[in-house]
Amino acid sequence: MKRLHYNAPVILTFFLLCLGALLLGALSRGWTTLHLFSVYRAPLSPLFLVRLLGHVLGHADWDHFLGNMLLLLVAGPPMEEKYGSRALLLGIGLTALISGVLQCLFFPGTVLLGASGIVFMLIMLSSLAGMRSGSIPLTLVLTAALYLGQEVYAILFVSDQVANFMHLVGGACGTAFGFAAARRSAPP
Template identity: 50%
Template sequence: MKNARRWSISFNSPVVLGFAGICLVAWVMGWISGGRSTSLFFSVYRSSLSSPLTYVRMIGYVFGHASLDHLVGNMTLLLIIGPMLEEKYGSINLLIVMLITAAVTGIASFLLFPHVQLLGASGVVSAFILLSSFTSIREHYIPLTFLLVAVLYLGGQVYDGIFVQSNISNFTHILGGVVGAWFGFFLTNPSRRFR
């Protein structure tokens, strides 16, 4: 009788799983501290440029989430799309996409929305959504899936930003999507990728 092959769990996407783990730790810290750690480290808002924490928050806000529903919603999309992108583009490239998305959206929020406290990974998720439409791109061709995703997703965000009153930062979704689209075009050429 043949030995049955045993199934085991694989740590298939270290950057995405690490990001999700940090988000979970940040949420637990916020829950335990009654939101104080979230405001201190994991949300971006207008604060003094002389404070080192201002710069930490400009990136760290992507790890903070306002509620368990907020966390689960972002992590679900991140864990569905992220591993495919990490396999396609590599861990270092995906980490760069995440860091640049966080910095661009964090700095823009800091400068343009001084009375808004921004937190959550939705800008990174939006970058992933647009970047994912490039996974089967061929040089000198624009994927129809990219055009459809750009029109439907980003168009929906623009519409919601104008006509729907909510506490969702549609601007961050749009800007994150633009960063993801830019990286989609940039990383089309494998010679531009880190190995």
């Protein structure tokens, strides 16, 4: 008889935390989503520090959650296998912190929540997975061109509630993480 295997502990735990945050938001009629799982400029407090990292766990509704989680569950496990759980957790934490701080600095009147920055970090990281010393993968160039084009178009011409700038931040974090990891693993 086959058993289920918790094959990507960071990605699966992240998924479960996001699901828990979504359910808590529904049970609290949005209170926890706004006060724990969203980031916005506010006075420095313990809750603000929680929100700086916790905003990546919050989602506005099931559609928002499903859109992010499907991509997370596709792109995340291979990246966790390649780079390791600890390194991926660090990448997720840094991406959350950087996007949270930038949100507060550049968009003080708006609220940010959702895992799309983390998802875009994973997408750009996956495009670097086959990188060899001294070369840039064509998949990176194509992914970056399509991704950047789509996000810049959305920033300029689409009026919606999507934080396209934070998608770019997540993509930049994934690219930086991938190049740093490749540099560490390259022979001297």
